[in-house]
Amino acid sequence: MKDERSSFPARLKTNAVAVEALLETLLGPAVGTGEIARPANLLGAMRHGVLNGGKRLRPFLVAESTALLGGDAEAALRTGAALECIHCYSLVHDDLPAMDDDDMRRGKPTVHVAFDEATAILAGDSLLTFAFDIVAAPETALSDRQKTTLVLALARAAGHGGMAGGQALDLAAEKSAPDEAGIVLLQSMKTGALIRFACEAGAIIADAPAEDRRRLRAFGDKIGLAFQLADDLLDLTADAAIVGKATGKDAARGKGTLVSLHGQPWAERRLESLVAEAEGLLEPYGPRSAILAETARFIANRRN
Amino acid sequence: MKDERSSFPARLKTNAVAVEALLETLLGPAVGTGEIARPANLLGAMRHGVLNGGKRLRPFLVAESTALLGGDAEAALRTGAALECIHCYSLVHDDLPAMDDDDMRRGKPTVHVAFDEATAILAGDSLLTFAFDIVAAPETALSDRQKTTLVLALARAAGHGGMAGGQALDLAAEKSAPDEAGIVLLQSMKTGALIRFACEAGAIIADAPAEDRRRLRAFGDKIGLAFQLADDLLDLTADAAIVGKATGKDAARGKGTLVSLHGQPWAERRLESLVAEAEGLLEPYGPRSAILAETARFIANRRN
Numbered sequence: 001m002k003d004e005r006s007s008f009p010a011r012l013k014t015n016a017v018a019v020e021a022l023l024e025t026l027l028g029p030a031v032g033t034g035e036i037a038r039p040a041n042l043l044g045a046m047r048h049g050v051l052n053g054g055k056r057l058r059p060f061l062v063a064e065s066t067a068l069l070g071g072d073a074e075a076a077l078r079t080g081a082a083l084e085c086i087h088c089y090s091l092v093h094d095d096l097p098a099m100d101d102d103d104m105r106r107g108k109p110t111v112h113v114a115f116d117e118a119t120a121i122l123a124g125d126s127l128l129t130f131a132f133d134i135v136a137a138p139e140t141a142l143s144d145r146q147k148t149t150l151v152l153a154l155a156r157a158a159g160h161g162g163m164a165g166g167q168a169l170d171l172a173a174e175k176s177a178p179d180e181a182g183i184v185l186l187q188s189m190k191t192g193a194l195i196r197f198a199c200e201a202g203a204i205i206a207d208a209p210a211e212d213r214r215r216l217r218a219f220g221d222k223i224g225l226a227f228q229l230a231d232d233l234l235d236l237t238a239d240a241a242i243v244g245k246a247t248g249k250d251a252a253r254g255k256g257t258l259v260s261l262h263g264q265p266w267a268e269r270r271l272e273s274l275v276a277e278a279e280g281l282l283e284p285y286g287p288r289s290a291i292l293a294e295t296a297r298f299i300a301n302r303r304n
Numbered sequence: 305m306k307d308e309r310s311s312f313p314a315r316l317k318t319n320a321v322a323v324e325a326l327l328e329t330l331l332g333p334a335v336g337t338g339e340i341a342r343p344a345n346l347l348g349a350m351r352h353g354v355l356n357g358g359k360r361l362r363p364f365l366v367a368e369s370t371a372l373l374g375g376d377a378e379a380a381l382r383t384g385a386a387l388e389c390i391h392c393y394s395l396v397h398d399d400l401p402a403m404d405d406d407d408m409r410r411g412k413p414t415v416h417v418a419f420d421e422a423t424a425i426l427a428g429d430s431l432l433t434f435a436f437d438i439v440a441a442p443e444t445a446l447s448d449r450q451k452t453t454l455v456l457a458l459a460r461a462a463g464h465g466g467m468a469g470g471q472a473l474d475l476a477a478e479k480s481a482p483d484e485a486g487i488v489l490l491q492s493m494k495t496g497a498l499i500r501f502a503c504e505a506g507a508i509i510a511d512a513p514a515e516d517r518r519r520l521r522a523f524g525d526k527i528g529l530a531f532q533l534a535d536d537l538l539d540l541t542a543d544a545a546i547v548g549k550a551t552g553k554d555a556a557r558g559k560g561t562l563v564s565l566h567g568q569p570w571a572e573r574r575l576e577s578l579v580a581e582a583e584g585l586l587e588p589y590g591p592r593s594a595i596l597a598e599t600a601r602f603i604a605n606r607r608n
Binding site for chain 2: 135
């Protein structure tokens with residue numbers, strides 16, 4: 001029997017290439033999607049924002065949670081691409097001068113630097129809107145019921161009760177430091193919501209029972225917490241050249257994290273227990289879930 | 305027989321009140337929509353952006369095109385509210401310093417003035433996202449097929465091949481004046497796309513034949529052109545106190561419009577023929593379509 005664990009980096013890479021290729025096609029010159037015209041400059045800014053060589057971790061989670069439950073891989077790829085549009089729009093807007101004011105991301109100029117601020121705002125808006133286009137489009141081979149479920153779950157993960165709400169809490173945290181519960185809520189919304197959706201999406205795409213959807217969502221919750229904790233550790237310890245963006249920013253802004261609150265050793269122990277809890281949630285699926293378990297460990301141990 | 309024409313202002317007002325009440329509820333403190341938490345400041349900015357006492361013309365078009373074809377009024381109201389969220393998000397982002405840099409709208413401070421720039425960006429993002437939440441939510445009593453069709457049409461009307469693309473063309477027009485075809489394309493995307501959707505939505509909600517959907521979309525196209533032409537005339541002639549926002553801006557920016565290209569008398573004749581063409585498209589529906597015909601005349605003759 002093939003050891004699925006050893007193929008994790010290859011599968012992550014393969015899926016990232018497929019996501020990049022799909023986004024390249026969807027935002028390429030050849031596609032007409034019922035629009036009147038697609039202004040070249042705006043399209044260029046959207047491409048700059050989304051075709052950025054990212055790890056495509058969220059689409060990978062969609063793909064693997066779908067595969068776990070026997071869903072359609074092509075539909076998972078399209079849903080993953082939609083999710084990546086939303087993740088990347090949030091980065092484009094987050095980098096704006098009025099928000100985090102970052103000039104570089106993944107070693108490239110951010111969208112408002114490469115284009116201009118107005119174009120970056122519109123490119124973010126357009127990527128967000130396009131996510132719903134991709135899910136609802138006829139090319140996504142799912143039932144209308146599945147599409148409606150995905151649209152609703154995605155809108156709630158991304159909106160004012162999810163990611164965007166978490167960003168608003170993040171802005172507020174720079175003015176008045178939240179307590180531990182406040183930090184957990186902020187992170188659960190800002191970073192957690194899209195990761196939970198990514199895992200939950202597999203159950204929707206596979207038309208799996210509600211119990212699977214709950215279980216994968218809980219798994220997404222654990223790895224989302226791990227993701228943020230690893231991020232906070234990286235911000236504290238890592239080299240900007242490795243991470244590809246400015247580090248040490250949290251401390252410089254006096255922004256509280258669980259790491260600053262409890263210290264690095266606590267954070268490392270907590271990461272281990274989150275991974276264990278995530279693996280525990282996968283138990284009913286047996287060896288088939290090895291890739292998702294490995295993803296949880298990768299997220300906890302990532303160095304960029 | 306009741307003269308439906310005379311009831312136009314009352315119906316416009318009644319629908320606006322219903323839209324405002326629904327948005328007030330949807331963005332009120334009492335509603336839990338599957339979110340984790342809704343940060344008060346962000347919610348306040350969203351409310352400031354969308355509960356602005358507008359005419360709610362787009363929701364009215366959804367309501368009346370739905371009524372014309374016998375669709376469900378409550379579903380039309382919810383779809384109209386979703387559309388208004390998108391219209392209002394575009395105003396919030398358009399008013400930002402990096403875009404049009406407007407301090408006032410409808411006699412009130414714009415969102416980035418009343419709150420701050422970062423919050424205005426997030427409030428716009430959240431209103432845009434919430435539109436898809438509203439359409440896909442279980443409370444919208446439509447089939448999943450209808451919801452998917454609405455989501456797709458709305459995303460395309462709002463996205464880079466529609467409204468957002470039109471805004472990008474508008475930015476470009478300030479640097480290099482477009483020719484007549486360029487102006488028409490810009491307006492067809494920036495203003496026209498949402499108005500076409502508003503009319504087309506009625507056919508989707510009523511589950512009407514494709515011919516009705518095409519016809520209402522064509523009607524939306526005519527009144528969208530009329531809307532923009534009336535807007536350009538207003539910008540040239542009206543008093544800022546009546547319009548409620550800065551006027552004369554197009555000329556001040558050297559921005560070409562069809563009015564600046566062909567003059568006011570031409571524009572007034574063109575408005576008349578657009579109304580006639582719009583009315584012609586309604587002919588098969590007989591007297592039932594009187595309200596929509598009156599809406600076309602209202603749009604052409606509006607003074608604010």
